[in-house]
Amino acid sequence: MESHPHNQTDQTKQIVLVHGPIIIGAGPSGLATSACLSSCGVPSLILERSDSIASLWKSKTYNRLKLHLPKHYCRLPLLDFPKKFPKYPSKNEFLAYLESYASHFRIVPKFNENVKSAAFDSISGFWRVKTLNKTEYLSKWLIVATGENADPYIPEIQGIVKFSGGKIVHASEYKSGEEFRQQKVLVVGCGNSGMEISLDLVRHNASPHLVVRNTVHVLPREILGLSTFGVGMTLLKCLPLRLVDKFLLLMANLSFGNTDRLGLRRPKTGPLELKSITGKTPVLDVGAMSLIRSGKIQIMEGVKEITKNGAKFMDGQEKDFDSIIFATGYQSNVPTWLQGSDFFTKEGMPKTPFPNGWRGGKGLYTVGFTRRGLLGTASDAVKIAGEIADQWRDEINRPTKNMCSSHFVRIS
Template sequence: MSSSAATPASSAVPPGPRVCVIGAGSSGVAAAKVLHERGFDFDCFELSDRVGGNWVFGNSNGVSSSYRSLHINTSRSRMQFSDFPMPEHLPNFARHDQIAAYFDAYVDHFGFRERIAFTTGVDRVTPLDGGGFDVRLGSGETRRYDAVLVANGHHWDPRLPEPAFPGAETFTGEQMHSHHYKEESQLAGRKVVVLGMGNSAMDIAVDASYHAEETFLAHRRGVHIIPKYVWGRPYDKIGGHERIPAAVRWPVARILMRAATGPMSRYGLQDPDHRFAEAHPTMSSRVLDRLAHGAITPKPNIDRFDGPDVVFTDGSRVAADLVVHCTGYRITFPFLDKDFLDPGGDNRIRLYRRMFHPDVPGLYFIGLVQPLGAIMPIAERQSQLAADHLEGRYALPSRAAMDGEIDRYQRSLERRYVSSKRHTIQVDFDDYMRALTKERAGGARAARRGRAAAPARG
């Protein structure tokens, strides 16, 4: 792959750039909308035959992780784009098809559907010496662009336990990743072990508790489980605002959590070894109810497999028909050369403000964050910042300043969060939204200073 390190990342892409957007999921449509309304020459490539990405159940692209019972776990008012409210008739925690319909309506309302090339994948993106990119499509055609906005998502390449549990290869039951769970018929009448404590694990365990013969929830570490409603209001509407600093928000939230749920051990789960907001929290109002009613049996982590049995670390065992591994995803960019960019097994990637590649001008990542909140407003604001840079209205800082910010961010993750591959791209929704606003304003001032200092032509 050609190197472009000779071109400083802090320089804006030349005026009138031609732009490629990869993906038309929730982040890709946000990017396409911003580029469209600013008059950019751009193409958006989407492997599926429709927009919506992960929110499309049965998506033709074959990589959606949506399942029939999926609902959002952030309230719709905290998830919607700033200039296109979700319909008031929708429930606060809408269903996947309602969210997918919202993205369809968003695209049609702003009139950029014809800018999206459907059923068209991107096979390779090659940065060029001196700037720009060659983009090879699945059809074999190669097009040249000045900039690329990567919005391919990070919940599509499933990661199974690493290393595999002893005996996994000879287990006589079925094993699958939660990515491949689609509907309750996969669980019906079976003894099911769900491994994990994230949102998907909670949903699948609840589904199994109604349809399986028996349901067991295995977990390595305790987590804080947040009910979707507290005091009759969506949880994320209580104290969630950019103007409320984290130093105030999280201590209040911890008091609220203790009052709302009490210790997790009361439900038979392990108590967390960390404070609330020091790991990605789990949203579920239903799982605690099903645990309390004995419909889900909590278990410690899996130790090994033994023929038909799942053996847990406390020595107990279950003759299971199905084990569902809810063990997260790899961050993967199959269209980028691994010698150029590879998050590797630890899911780490160095990006300024979580979106700018410090070595390659014109390469932006949209929605590559794991927020304590919704990703859609974040993708919208990131896209506005990327568009500012493409127009020369925003200037990046020096390479040293970018490296310093990346290092501080990674140190902050290590200080705050428990060690996990799921916490390598973590952000607080409100704090990060405020940081993007400040970054946009500061970069705009730097761009104006740069223009003022430039010698006059004549």
């Protein structure tokens, strides 16, 4: 990495030429890609806006979170989970794995480097990445590893500013039901987070009302002691997708009965087919369904508006609530800083569908945007590292460009 001071009107303090790719984001996606590059002999630089690796996992998740899939589906490339870890590692165990992963591959991100803009300079052939610290980084390659879950998403609901009850929080701020004891809580969003937060609220003597606006697939986390996801993946090797979906729905019906009667209407498309078309993940039940059946978690229709003391619902009901939790997921933040590229949609997802969304052209790559969790991340990281390693070897054997001439001062 080379740098020299710079005085421009935009007050860039220094320009840093990076030998190898720039990776934006030090979550699992960025770490996996850096490790794979390193194993191919290619150095890289990770820029991370927070002060730690995996900051979303560390500071934006609830205490009772466990991985929803067995650990072997969640490993990053080149390093397994410790054998002593349980089948479904806890949040803290997963973070310990990521810390040991970074340490094993000697990955040292530059922390507190929030990217303001990144654009390809066609004259020099370099990506120019500017941070809020007034540093500009240059590289032939830019790897976007901020992922599809970068920033919390809260939908616009009429009347939200009127609510004068207790808290309005996003699931990213929820730690435990302890602070909601004895409260009537509206939980908006019935994905895995909404279901688990509702379960956690019941365990802390709160009364959750879970909003189910659309159709949803709920599957048991395990079938006869085996991971439902794992069973699905195994069956897909020898059976057509729709047949596997039929089997999974049969198992779900044996576990839960007809969920329509509980207010959980299933989509017409099967769970795995829906996942592959839209990226929408089925809910894997870890105990919420029995609480829905017993009435301890109440299912509500879509919210029409938030009122001073609670909410009005699409079916005409109106209820008072002490607090509101939005378990409405996350969104990509790529459109806020990546400039001049038409590779991403306005929602910040690659326009090229899986499995080819990792390559953007002109040295642009993306990892963690497959809507296929950590399995998708691992697959992207391996492909990106392989392709960049080939180009890296060509670069090394080519005469150095004028950009890297003697006026650069080596800083590391």
